[in-house]
Amino acid sequence: MMKNILVPVDGSEGSDRAVAEAIAMAEVCEAKLNFLYVANINQLAINACLSDAILEAVTKAGNVILDRAMEMVPSGIEKEAFSETGSPAVVILDFASSNDIDLIIMGSRGLGIVKGVLLGSVSQYIVEQAKCPVLVVK
Ligand SMILES: Nc1ncnc2c1ncn2[C@@H]1O[C@H](COP(=O)(O)OP(=O)(O)OP(=O)(O)O)[C@@H](O)[C@H]1O
Ligand SMILES: [Mg+2]
Known part of the structure; x- marks a missing residue:
């Protein structure tokens, strides 16, 4: 069963x-939704030396994204x-394997600028490697 x-x-x-x-899906399966935002430090390290201010800004942006997702969920869904x-x-x-995740639901593409490709690098990697x-x- 898809519970997590x-x-x-x-x-x-x-x-x-x-x-x-x-x-x-969560409504049908009575599942819990775990939203995960990852601040991409690889990309940041290329653009600039990784300062606390940059990390803080990216983390804040992530919190806005997470809040928006959480607000979309009707009450009654964990x-x-x-x-x-x-x-x-x-x-x-790593998160999926250490948190007993039954199903990953993600976008095919994200914020990347290259269009016309079905999968982005993150979705491709997850489809290939997830258990x-x-x-x-x-
Ligand atoms: N930093 C992230 N944190 C959490 N989820 C992410 C992150 N980046 C991508 N995702 C998830 O992966 C999905 C596909 O995004 P992906 O990054 O693979 O595509 P892209 O941005 O178009 O391509 P690329 O990043 O390779 O340029 C997104 O819709 C989202 O669900
Ligand atoms: Mg991306």
Whole structure:
């Protein structure tokens, strides 16, 4: 049974569609929704030296994204928000295996600027490496 669902969110349209789909699934399965935002320090480290101010700004942006997802969930559905730092694909996989996740629901694409490709690097990695079922929302 799908009782514990992980929804990785990055604030993109694709991730919003995944949240909507996850809510519908949680209603049917009476599952808990776990929203996870990963502050991508790899990308930041390339752009600038990793200062506390930058990290704080990214974490704040993540909290806005998580709050928005949490507010979409109707009362009666169990939900929790998590914020982590690191490489999104790796952190999402680690989270799934250490938190007894039955199903991952995510967007096919995110905030990346390259269009016309079905999967982004994060969704591709998760589909290939996850030990549990993955629902990729288009
Ligand atoms: N930093 C993140 N934290 C949590 N979930 C994420 C993060 N980045 C992506 N995701 C999840 O992965 C889905 C696909 O995004 P992905 O990053 O693979 O595509 P992209 O941004 O279009 O491509 P790329 O990042 O490779 O340029 C998103 O809809 C979201 O569900
Ligand atoms: Mg991305």
